[in-house]
Amino acid sequence: GGGAADGDVAADGRTRSGCGDTGAGRGQRRRPRARLPRHPDYPIVTITVFDDADALAHELAVRVLGAIARQPSIVLGLPTGRTPQPFYAALRAQAEARRTDWSQVRTFNLDEFVGVGADDPGSYHAYMERELFGVVEVARQHIGFLDGCAADLAAECERYERAIAAAGGIDLMVLGIGANGHIGFNEPAPGLHAWTHRARLEAGTRASNA
Numbered sequence: 001g002g003g004a005a006d007g008d009v010a011a012d013g014r015t016r017s018g019c020g021d022t023g024a025g026r027g028q029r030r031r032p033r034a035r036l037p038r039h040p041d042y043p044i045v046t047i048t049v050f051d052d053a054d055a056l057a058h059e060l061a062v063r064v065l066g067a068i069a070r071q072p073s074i075v076l077g078l079p080t081g082r083t084p085q086p087f088y089a090a091l092r093a094q095a096e097a098r099r100t101d102w103s104q105v106r107t108f109n110l111d112e113f114v115g116v117g118a119d120d121p122g123s124y125h126a127y128m129e130r131e132l133f134g135v136v137e138v139a140r141q142h143i144g145f146l147d148g149c150a151a152d153l154a155a156e157c158e159r160y161e162r163a164i165a166a167a168g169g170i171d172l173m174v175l176g177i178g179a180n181g182h183i184g185f186n187e188p189a190p191g192l193h194a195w196t197h198r199a200r201l202e203a204g205t206r207a208s209n210a
Contacts (some may be wrong), residue, residue, distance in 0.1 A: 057086035060174070061094045067172050073104040075164075077173035078132070079184065080110060080124045084176060088131040095136050102136045106167050108144035108160075110184045114198065116148050123148070146196070157196040 050056040068074055095102070109124055118125035125145055133143060144163055150156035164170065177183055186199060 053086050054090075057090040058094075060087050061090035064091060064172065064174070065094055065098060065100055068100055068102070068105060069098075071171065072101060073106070075106045075108070075167050075169065075171045077170040077175075078107050078109050078128070079174050079176055080127050081176070081178075083178075084174065085131065087174070091132065092135045100136070102138045104142075105138055106142040106144070107138060108164055108167070108170065109146065112146040112148040114148050114153065118145070118147075118149075153198055157198070160196045 048059075050059065064076070094100075109128060112124045113122070116123045120126060128143075128145075132138075144160070144167075146160055147156050175183060
């Protein structure tokens with residue numbers, strides 16, 4: 001899903017809106033990988049610890065570009081905020097070095113601020129233009145954004161869900177966890193909302209993303 005909101009890195013597009021070839025990462029520690037207890041209905045989660053944000057960003061970029069090479073028409077879910085900026089820097093550099101073909105790639109952004117227009121420098125449209133789309137050649141019709149200035153935000157959330165479904169769903173989602181544990185502007189709660197929706201951000205989340 002995607003999101004409209006009233007964070008840090010990404011969830012499934014569910015929270016904000018606004019108008020107006022795997023490889024070894026640099027500095028990656030070869031610690032034993034931690035495995036969470038297996039639930040019969042879910043795959044095993046593997047956790048890898050890196051020395052720093054740059055090593056993580058490098059490895060994540062390697063994995064994303066490897067996924068594109070294997071599946072040129074991949075559908076990516078992309079995050080915003082401060083945390084993924086090293087990732088986007090690594091992705092831009094490595095994509096240029098590899099001459100990655102983005103022509104068939106489709107993307108859906110995780111979130112947007114309610115009341116912030118696409119042309120506002122503080123919007124996530126503008127953020128993605130600076131961090132990725134202004135550099136790599138993703139076809140404009142293949143880029144999915146929420147409209148934070150939509151007159152009917154509930155209908156906009158439904159439109160986004162339909163667009164994701166029409167694309168065949170998200171093949172690879174890049175996510176992060178905010179300082180208070182939020183995922184894609186889904187603030188800590190007893191459960192997660194499964195679809196694109198509006199969310200009210202806590203004061204700390206607003207401050208860290210101002």
